[in-house]
Amino acid sequence: MAKDNNKANTVETVNDKGNIVSSNDRRLIRVDIHEGMSPQALEYGRQFSLSEISEEIFKVSGKASLAYFLGLGFCIALVLAGVITFGVLVIKGMGASGFTPPAFWTLYIVNFVFWVGIAHSGTLISAVLHLFRSKWRRGIFRIAEAMTVFAVMTAGLFPLIHLGRQWYFYWLVPYSNRGMWVNFKSALMWDFVAVLTYFTVSLIFFYVGMIPDLAVFREKAKGIRKFIYSVLSLGWKGTDNEWRHYNRAYMFFAAFATPLVVSVHSVVSLDFASGLVPGWQSTIFPPYFVAGAIFSGMAMVVSIITPLRKFFKLEKFITEWHYDHMGKIILVTGLIVTYSYIVEFVLAIFSGNEYEFQQFIYRVSGDYKFPFWLMVFCNCVFPLLYISRRVRVNPWLSFVISIFVNIGMWLERFNIIHISLSYDFLPYAFDVYKPKLAEWIITAASFGWFFMWFLLFAKFLPVISIAETKELVPKPVRENKH
Amino acid sequence: MAKIVVGKFSYIDDVEKAINELLNSGYSKKMIKFISPFPVEDIMEKLSGTDSPVKFSVFVGGVLGFSAAIALVSVTSLAYVLPVGGKPILAWIPYIIVMFELTVLLGSLFNLLGVLGFSRLPDPFLFLGWRPFHPEFTDDKFGLAVVTDKVDEVYAIFQRNGAEEVNEYAFNV
Numbered sequence: 202m203a204k205d206n207n208k209a210n211t212v213e214t215v216n217d218k219g220n221i222v223s224s225n226d227r228r229l230i231r232v233d234i235h236e237g238m239s240p241q242a243l244e245y246g247r248q249f250s251l252s253e254i255s256e257e258i259f260k261v262s263g264k265a266s267l268a269y270f271l272g273l274g275f276c277i278a279l280v281l282a283g284v285i286t287f288g289v290l291v292i293k294g295m296g297a298s299g300f301t302p303p304a305f306w307t308l309y310i311v312n313f314v315f316w317v318g319i320a321h322s323g324t325l326i327s328a329v330l331h332l333f334r335s336k337w338r339r340g341i342f343r344i345a346e347a348m349t350v351f352a353v354m355t356a357g358l359f360p361l362i363h364l365g366r367q368w369y370f371y372w373l374v375p376y377s378n379r380g381m382w383v384n385f386k387s388a389l390m391w392d393f394v395a396v397l398t399y400f401t402v403s404l405i406f407f408y409v410g411m412i413p414d415l416a417v418f419r420e421k422a423k424g425i426r427k428f429i430y431s432v433l434s435l436g437w438k439g440t441d442n443e444w445r446h447y448n449r450a451y452m453f454f455a456a457f458a459t460p461l462v463v464s465v466h467s468v469v470s471l472d473f474a475s476g477l478v479p480g481w482q483s484t485i486f487p488p489y490f491v492a493g494a495i496f497s498g499m500a501m502v503v504s505i506i507t508p509l510r511k512f513f514k515l516e517k518f519i520t521e522w523h524y525d526h527m528g529k530i531i532l533v534t535g536l537i538v539t540y541s542y543i544v545e546f547v548l549a550i551f552s553g554n555e556y557e558f559q560q561f562i563y564r565v566s567g568d569y570k571f572p573f574w575l576m577v578f579c580n581c582v583f584p585l586l587y588i589s590r591r592v593r594v595n596p597w598l599s600f601v602i603s604i605f606v607n608i609g610m611w612l613e614r615f616n617i618i619h620i621s622l623s624y625d626f627l628p629y630a631f632d633v634y635k636p637k638l639a640e641w642i643i644t645a646a647s648f649g650w651f652f653m654w655f656l657l658f659a660k661f662l663p664v665i666s667i668a669e670t671k672e673l674v675p676k677p678v679r680e681n682k683h
Numbered sequence: 684m685a686k687i688v689v690g691k692f693s694y695i696d697d698v699e700k701a702i703n704e705l706l707n708s709g710y711s712k713k714m715i716k717f718i719s720p721f722p723v724e725d726i727m728e729k730l731s732g733t734d735s736p737v738k739f740s741v742f743v744g745g746v747l748g749f750s751a752a753i754a755l756v757s758v759t760s761l762a763y764v765l766p767v768g769g770k771p772i773l774a775w776i777p778y779i780i781v782m783f784e785l786t787v788l789l790g791s792l793f794n795l796l797g798v799l800g801f802s803r804l805p806d807p808f809l810f811l812g813w814r815p816f817h818p819e820f821t822d823d824k825f826g827l828a829v830v831t832d833k834v835d836e837v838y839a840i841f842q843r844n845g846a847e848e849v850n851e852y853a854f855n856v
Contacts, residue, residue, distance in 0.1 A: 251720060251823035375759060382759035386767050391780045398784040402791045409795065412804075413821075417720070420818035435799070436806025438816055441730045443802045444722040449735035450798035457787050457794070464783055671721040677823075679694040679845060 238673075241522045242336040246673030248517065254670050258414070258663050259421045261513045265660055268512070276653035283646020286639050287362060295365045297639045304622040304634035309363040312647055314469060314614045315497070316356035317396065318490070321466045322498015323349030324403045326530075327410075328458035331451070339669040340523045344509070345502050346407040347662075351654040352501075353400040355647050360392075362643060388471045395468040402461055406454045412437050413447070414663035466494045473617065479560035480621035483548060489541035493610060496534035496580070500606035503527055507600040509659060518665050521594035528593030531606065535584040538613075542581065556626055568633045569620045572612045579609025685832045687852045690841035691817055692825045695723060697845035701827055702729060704840050710829060718816075718826035737797040744793025745786050752778070752785035817848075 238246075290297050298307045323345035330338035361367050373393045375383045383390055415434035422430050437443065470490035473481040503524070510519045549561040564573050583605045586592045593599065619634045658664070692698045698717065705715055712730050717723070727733055756778040764772055799805070820826045824847075829837050834851055841849045 255720075255822050375755060377762070380763060382763040382765075384765055384767060385756045385759065385781050386770050386774050386777045391777070391784075394781050394784045398788040401788060405791055405795050409798065413721075417821045420821050435804040436808070437804065438806070439718050439720060439820055441717040441719075441723075441727045443804070444719070445727055445731050445733060446735045446737050446798045446801045448722055448733070450737045450741075450794050453737065453741050453794045454791060457791050461784075461787050464780070468780060668721045676695045676723070677693060678696045 238336060242673060245336075245340075245520065245522060247675060249670070249674050251671050251674055251677070254674070255417045255421065255667055257515075257518070258665050258667050258670075259418060261515070261664055262418070262660055262662070269656065269660070273653065273656045276649040276656065279646050279649025280653060283643050283649065286642040286646070290362070290639060291367065297637065299635050299637040299640055301623070301632045301634045303625060303630045304619055304632065306618050306622055307363070307634070308615075308636045308640040308644055309359045311611065311614045311618055312644055313356050313359035313363070314618070315611050316352045316359070316647065316651070317469050318466065318494040318497045318610065318614075319501045320349045320352035320356060320399070320403070320498070321462050321491070321494035322496075322502065323347070323352070324399075324406060324458045325462045325495060326499065326502065327406070328455040328462070331455040332459060336673060337523055337526045339666055339673065340519050341502060341506060341527070341665075342669075343410070343664055343666050344506055345498075346403065346410065347655065347658045347664075348498070348501060348505060349403045350400070350407050351651050351658070352498075353396065353403060354654065355651045357396065357400065358647065358650070388468070388475045391468045392472055395465040399461060399465045402454070402458055406458055409447075409451065409454065410666065411663060413439065413668040414666060417667050418663060462494075463491055466491045478621045478625050479554070479556040480549075480564070480617065483545065485541055485544055485548065489538070489545075492534050492537040492541065493613065496531060496538050497607060497610035499527055499530045499534065500603040500610070503531070503599050503603035504607060505655065507596050507603075509664070510596070513659065513664070515665065518670070521596075524596055524599050525590065525593045528587045528599055531584055531603070532587040532593075535580060535587075535606070539581040542577070560621060560624060563624045564616065564620050567620070567624065569616060569623075573616055573620070576609050576612040576616055579605045580613060583609075685830055686834050687828055687830055688834055688837040688841070689817070689826055689828045689850050689852065690837075690846035691819065691848040692827065692844075692846055693823075694845060695726070695825065698825050698827060699726060699729075701840055701844035701846070702726065704844060705827075705829060705837070708836070708840065710831070714830045716826075716828040718820045718828065720821050720823065720825075723825075736801055737794060740793045740797030740800070741790050744796075745790035747793070748786040748789030749782055751789065752782040755785070756781055 298309070300307060326345045327338065327342040327349075330342065361370050364370055372378060373383065373390070375385075385391075412434055415430050416437040416439065419427060419430035419434045467487035467490065470486035474483055474486040476482060506519055506523075510516055546561055549557045552558070564570075584602055586598070586602060592602070623634050624631050690701065692701070702715060702717070706712070715730060717726050717730055719726075724733060757773055760772055760774075766772065770777065817824065817826060827841065827846075831837050838849050838851075
């Protein structure tokens with residue numbers, strides 16, 4: 202026994218430089234949690250104490266200010282306007298929207314693709330960066346995951362609104378409808394299955410990641426909130442056994458979520474690519490859509506985080522370090538999107554397909570040239586400012602760029618859907634689609650719906666991962682105190 | 684009668700020393716539980732390892748999801764024959780998407796069930812406040828809980844290794 206004790210006391214240790222400084226028993230290598238960390242990550246972790254992290258994050262969920270209620274009230278007002286407009290659509294029919302033959306896919310589908318794209322970035326940021334053991338992810342991933350869940354909840358409304366006869370929406374569910382079954386060869390059924398899976402997995406991933414932090418809130422909250430957090434945290438204690446299963450399960454969720462994201466937005470792109478409409482039928486669509494989704498989603502994270510950190514005083518948690526990395530991702534994915542735009546044109550020119558060629562000539566010089574060139578500016582030109590580190594680490598400049606990217610990505614979906622539908626094969630059918638007021642109100646309502654959930658999330662749930670941030674803090678060791 | 688002795692520590696190295704002393708005194712790993720506000724891999728490695736049987740539940744879920752998808756697409760296609768776009772009635776290539784999605788869906792659901800089941804969550808005893816648990820264990824303190832009938836011995840080990848507070852309870856942690 203004594204011999205074993207000696208062994209246990211002479212385990213290998215890894216110093217700050219990552220070198221092994223002593224060795225006897227290789228099975229008991231004790232790796233420093235901070236090994237391999239970048240200087241920024243070490244500096245980030247050193248600025249906190251363990252209890253300060255819990256305290257500061259819990260403080261965000263404290264008493265709400267007047268500005269918070271005004272913001273929440275505005276979002277709810279937008280949602281109510283959308284509900285009333287939707288009621289008008291149900292009564293009057295879809296003619297109240299700007300359907301202009303041959304453009305039968307209106308802003309609702311633009312919004313669907315836009316929100317699904319936003320959704321895809323959150324889980325991807327969280328899952329992929331977790332698999333890569335990225336440290337900077339810890340400051341922003343909870344917000345990105347919440348964004349995913351709320352964006353899918355927003356996106357899911359649009360196919361229902363677009364249906365026209367919403368009371369038949371359950372026909373999408375695979376069941377025997379008087380002997381008829383759904384068609385699994387259809388891209389729309391793939392969409393239904395993929396988005397449903399994505400929402401379920403993202404929600405579980407979001408919730409499971411939050412359980413240890415909900416336990417922190419449970420111990421700090423009082424009254425009814427304590428009861429709610431007690432239920433939500435499922436009695437989490439933080440034993441070695443719980444952490445062991447939790448870490449492994451979280452890794453599996455990340456491993457599942459990563460290919461899932463790629464598959465789901467590829468499936469959304471197949472809604473278009475499997476159609477024969479000029480400008481749609483292209484093999485580049487799946488990777489192009491996935492890159493665009495990360496691009497727009499990352500930009501939305503910046504758009505949300507910047508006011509949030511200011512409003513809830515989270516500057517210490519979300520720093521220049523995070524902005525620098527987010528800026529790099531936006532820059533790289535923006536370049537991939539730009540490359541995809543060029544490839545689309547090259548394919549159209551060399552395809553030998555005159556409809557395809559005319560479609561792209563029409564995009565740059567036809568009735569929709571303003572949204573097209575605005576999209577090019579927002580997505581391809583303006584984000585190039587991120588080449589400068591000074592721009593990347595400036596939160597408010599990043600915020601401005603992210604807003605432009607969001608506008609550009611919304612316009613990208615508008616251009617793909619409406620220019621192609623308005624100018625397809627037969628000249629007698631060509632027409633210019635102009636959205637009507639109902640569509641604009643429902644579009645605004647979707648933003649209200651999304652931000653309403655976000656504001657509620659910020660007030661009631663931990664906006665930054667407490668447990669994972671604590672992992673970056675140097676471990677409290679008595680020897681360091683002397 | 685066996686009791687639970689819980690020590691509260693501020694420093695990781697104190698916890699490690701206490702664990703070493705407990706192990707050397709003949710306490711088995713199963714009798715010791717470490718409680719922390721974040722995962723401490725080297726202590727987990729020492730007590731329970733870092734691997735988890737959750738992987739088996741994920742595997743079962745994935746296989747079930749894949750099988751269910753094959754059954755769903757083939758049975759529905761044969762029950763309602765609908766020739767579309769020149770594709771065969773059983774068009775396996777487009778069905779790959781449905782198979783992949785259901786594999787991931789059930790794999791994830793079983794992953795959730797696995798982590799809850801193996802971690803014995805939800806824990807209604809803690810939820811109702813029946814179990815000894817220090818609120819600071821989710822904040823900035825570390826806990827060691829030992830099942831023992833030699834309460835005084837464990838008390839002494841904890842105090843020798845820097846425990847700030849030691850309590851004994853009749854219930855399991």
